[in-house]
Amino acid sequence: MFHLITRKIMKNNYSRLKWVALIILGGIIFFLSKAATAATTTSLSLQQQEVSGIVKDQSGLPIPGVTVTVKNTNRGTITNLDGEYNITAPADGTLVFSYIGFKTAEIPVDNNEEISVLLEEDVASLGEVKINAGYYNTTERERTGNISRVTAEEIELQPLTSPLQALQGRVAGLEVVDQSGVPGAAPTIRIRGQNSLRNSQNDNGNLPLYIVDGMPINSGPVNSINQFTSGIGTDPLSGLNISNIKSIEILKDADATAIYGSRGANGVILITTKGGSFSGKSDRIEARVYSGVSRVANFVNLLETPRYLEVRRQAFENDGVEPTVSNAKDLLLWDTDRNTNWQEVLFGRSAPTFNANLNYAGGGEFTSFNIGASYFKQGSVFPGDYSFEKTTANFALNHQSQNRKFRLNLSVNYGLNDNSLFSSSNFVRTALNLSPNAPRLYNEDGNLNWEDSSWNNPLAALEGEGEAKTNSLVSNLGLQYDLTKSLTFKANLGYNLLNSKENILLPIETYDPAIWNRVSNRSQHSFVNRISWIAEPQFHYKKNKGYHNIDALVGATFQENNNDNLVINGTGYSDKQLIGNLNAADAVSVNNDRKLVYKYQAMFARLGYNWNRTYFLNLTGRRDGSSRFSPENRYANFGAVGMAWIFTNNLFFSEKLPFLSFGKLRGSYGITGNDQIGDYRYLDTYESTPGPGGLYPTQLTNPSFTWETNKKIEGALELGFLKDRINLNLSWYRNRSSNQLVGYALPAITGFNTVEANLPATVQNTGVEIELSTLNLKTDQFKWRSSLNLTLPSNKLIRFDNIDQSSYANAYRVGKPLDLGILYQFNGIDPETGYFQVVDINQDGRNDFDDRTAIRNLGRKFFGGINNQINYKQFSLNFLFEFVKQKGSRYYNNVPGFLGNVNEESVNNSSEDGNTSLQRPTQSIFGFIAYNNANLSTYGITDASYIRLKTLSLGFQLPEKVTGFIPSSEVQLFVHAQNLFTLTNYDGLDPQNPGSLNLPPLQSITGGIQINF
Structure with missing residues (x-):
């Protein structure tokens, strides 16, 4: 049974509240004395x-x-x-x-x-937190859309490579799943569920829009040939310095995202970096250094040698087969007294972590700046001297004229990632599969031990070399001029560059010497180059007259992305020292050479109106044009409407409900599009033949397909109690994505597998989001804040005409979630064979897809986080629990009785127990098929729910009498823990990504010092 500790009250994320000019309270909230004498x-x-x-x-x-x-x-x-x-x-x-x-x-x-x-500012009040809504700013009190905000204080101490990983458990409706614990690997990000049927790495229609300081970033993972990140990709945001992030806003509903048109169909993540401010205060320097260690927090409970050999011998006895050197080398050739925990050997090391960050902010009334740099290094839990290093530099400049009519904002963020983590094999999969009595790694002479070619030495991969270097630049220039008191012209100009280069060198020493005559030295090279720019001229109009307040804008977007991908293989190097020099290779082949250009243009407008800061109306419209569609379908119109009513501005509510300090009803409805498909898919495409002078077709033309359509609706209630000491937000949403853009299956006779087309399918995501924050206790020396976010999502394919006649019949069911298992019905143990068995639905004597009729929902039933922040004198304590209720794939890496280790839970504790629910050990192909079918049945689905202490931070600010030797200084010591412990019944490596055999997210403990002066 999965339990949540809901009695803990939550923290208000808004620790510092600032008044924003011209944000007006449109009503009178005051209480009258009822007993005036x-x-x-x-x-x-x-x-x-x-x-x-x-x-x-x-x-x-x-x-x-x-x-x-x-x-x-x-x-x-x-x-x-x-x-x-x-x-x-x-x-x-x-x-x-x-x-x-x-x-x-x-x-x-x-x-x-x-x-x-x-009036003196009260930082403990609700409502005046400035929120970045993209093209305009609003406040927590007056927003009509659903926007969540995470501040720098919540994420800056986390030893992570990506700012998105720091959002786990902090935002309602946002799923962040680590596909691998390898530094730089891209996480899976979903805002309010899966909207598109396209869900692969190279063709994913569910990616949110990333915007850094106004510059859109290609959110697709960067292709990688590294074994540890192959099929996952690297994170395009890993070059950002987390310590330089000021805030992250997550835009969810139609009202919040429609201003971005089709680009915001799956939600928007806005990242704002730290910049200068016209405060007139003295210059400030912030220095932070921390170090610590990271490691894998949990190992699978595998068999040790005595039990493993017992299971292996029992398998041969059960099958009536005599062990031989060819089928039982672990029993007859290898040392039966050796016991090695391969998990500790191959991914059980402690990885040192170090980070240094320096930031300097200065300037005056008219010009201010912020400049900083950081260095991050994390070692490897794998064998070998590998590490991930990230060096960043950032610069921000703000300038305004003396009459304050002209403003300039410039931000530049540069990152260099140097990742030497490489392996030609997956150490995690190998460690989980190796027999515990497998041979030792090295001979007495120090050379790799191949045990007479009876096994593949996993450390042979260390003979190869690999390196991945990524340069990323995100820059933006904002210009603003006040034409009149009410009319402002703005221009947003951005440029983004991402360049990734991977080299993998594979000498013949990575193979068994017995086959060196059949292999050669080889190398792999991958080049990824992404360049994009954007220009957005805008006019903003703001007018206030009496109780009427208007905030409007109109603008245009011009954007272009250039993506180059090149993968080259070189083979036949005559000498190990020449590997990687393609001129010295006997043969060079190009696996992938693509140059793609994407152009996007749009016109957009917004009209915001409120009456007396009580009734709010927000209208948004956008006309998008995308080069991914044919000329006749290139443009489409999208828009949204958002409304809100602060009903506590009415004297009736303030008199009748004096305990209610704030109350707001809001709702939104809108339509957005989606063009997240590959480029040029409406055209016939060709590639050159291996021989000279030829071309062959690779894609059929279909100029008729058009935009996906995403209709979003939301209703919400926001309440504040007891002078906003308790704040509760309840949101209900429904998103329907139709006209799905997918590959339509073609018969083999056409020579092509698919052609791009719109399918008559509709995906629906509904859900309820609950956000609660409380100020539990506040005195002069003690303050305790808590917060809770809880999401109850529901995903469903509500329409797919003639799905039985499509290639998606084996993947989806109408009326069921997209993230589902279509499974055999498990039928226990066959009493005659002792093998697992599944139900033969059509009784045709074989098990095939026609027998897979059992449906299981593998998505999250609910998820969220509980955060607490406690301050006592100079001490501060902050901790976050992340919780998820879900089903997932059972841990499965091998069949009990086959060569290779298995977990304890998959075998009987007593070999003489005839009344067992587990398959008897076997080494026959029939037992393998039976076990594999069972794992494709309802037996293979298990509870993967968990509660995880995601972050724990303890800080102590040194008193002034200690730091007095540094003028105007603040010195804080801190300890931070990540993934400290996890409560779960899941028997695999990590319940967050059940069924995965990749490296799980690492547990880390760091300590450091921060000095501000």
Whole structure:
């Protein structure tokens, strides 16, 4: 049974709240005394007078929408757009100034006719957190769309290569799954489920849009020929410095994503890096250093030698077969007293981790800058001296004219990844499969031991060399000029470069010397080059008149991506020293040589209107053009509408529900497209023949296919209780993606497998998201915040006309989730053979796909995270639990009785127990088929739910008497743990990715120091 500890209350993620100019509270929220006595009433002088003034913040900016009341009366007003107010009050009365985001101030009238006030910011209030919505900014209080925000404080200490990995368990509706614990490997990212039937690495229609400082990044994993990341790819964001990220916003619903058109069909992830600010404060330097170790947290419970040999001998006895040198070398040739834990040998090392980060911010009133650099290095848990190194540099420049009409924002982020992690074999798979009494790795002379060619020595892979270097540059220039008080012209100009080069050198020493006469020295080379640019001119209009507030924009997007991929193999090098020099190879072959160009153009517009900061309407429209469609289908229109009502601005609710400090209803509906398909698929394509002068077709033309359509609808309720000490957000969503763009299967007689086409299929994702944050306790020295996010998703294929006649009949079922298993029905043990058996549904005497009628949902039933932040004097403690309820594939690497190890749970504890639910050990092909069928049946599905302590951070800020020798300094010591422990019943390496035999996410412990001065 999977249990959650829901009684822990959650942390408010918004630890610092800032007032944003012209974000106005459109209503009056104040409570009247219900028991005002006559004496209190008569204490006010009968003499009345007019009082006026201006309310400003600490920066001297006027604050519109401030509530001004006469204490102990029902008389009140609000400040206008210039912060001005006018009210009639008793000469000896008291004025109360209140505004969300600021501390309430009480000022005696004392016969004064003019009273101006500076309000002090209250960082503990809800609603004035500035949120990046892409082309515009909003606040947590006034947003009409579903936008989640993660701040730098939550992720900057995590020893990870990708900022996306730091989001695990922190955001409702966001699934982040590590496909491998190898540094740099791309995780799987889904925002509110799988929308497209295309779900492979090279043809994935479910990728969200990544935007770094306004520059879109190709979110597809970078192709890799490394054995550890092959089929997974590397993360295109791994070149970013996590410590330089200011915030990450996740845009989910139609209202939030429609401004990005088809690019935002699967959600948008906005990454904002740290920049300068016009604060006028002195320059600041931030230095952070930490080091520690990482390791695999869990090993599979494999058999040790005595039990393993017992199972092997029993297999031969059960089958009535005599062990021989050819079929039982582990019994007859290898040392039966040797016992090796190959998991510890091949991926059980501790990997050292080191990070250093330096950042300098300075400037003045009109020009500010931020410059920084970082170095990250993580060793390997595998044999060999391998490591992953990342060096980054970042620069940000902000400038404004003296009249503040012109602004310039420049950001540049550069990263260099140097990954020497290489293997021509997968050490994890090998370690899980090797017999515990397999031969020793080295002979007494120090050479590799091949045990008379009776096995493949796994360390032979170390004789090869490999390296992957990736350079990435993300730059953006934002220009802004105020044409009038209400009209602003903006231009967003971005450039992105990613260059990846992999070289793998494979001498004949990676093979058994007995076959050196049949192999040759060879090399593999991969080159990936991605270049993209974007230009977006925009006009922004903002006008406030009385209770009416308009915020509008119109703009255009011009974007181009150039992607080059080249894979070359060289063979027949005469000498080991020449491997990699293609000029010295006997033969050179090109496996892949593709040059792809993608062009995108769009016009977009947004109209935001609110009345008295109470009723909100947001209209968005976009016309997209994509080069991936034929000219007649190249353009399409998309749009959305979002609405919100802050009902607690109504006096009825504030009087009847005094405990409710904030309440908002919001909803949205919109249509977006999706063009995440390969380039040129509407054309006939050709490649050159191996011989000179020839071409052959590789793709059939189909100019008729068009955009996928994604219809999104959402309704939400947001509540704040007890002066926003408790905040609850409830969201319901439904996304329907139709007109699916997939490869339509063709008969073999055509010479092609598929042709691109729209299929009459509709995928639906629905769900409920719950977000709860609480301020549990707050005193002068102690503060405890908690937060919870919980997602209950549901994915379903609700329509697919004539699916039985398509190639997808073996993969999907109408009315069932996309992430499902179509399985045999497990039928226990065959009493005659002792093998697993499955039900022969059609009773034709064989087991084939027609017998696979059992359906199991392998997606997540619910997932989320529980976070707590505790501060006591100079101490801080932060920890996050991630939890997932799901089914997954059972751990399976070998058949009990075959050569190769198995886990303890797959064999009987007593060989004489005849009443068993496990297949008897066997080494026959019939037993192999039976066991394999069982793992393709309901038997092969198990509970893969887990609760994981994802992060744990403990910090201590040194007192001033210790740090006094450094002027204006703050020194903090910290310890951080990642994946500290996992509670699960899953018997494989990692329940997050059940069934995988890749390296699981590593457990790490680091400690360091941060100095700010």
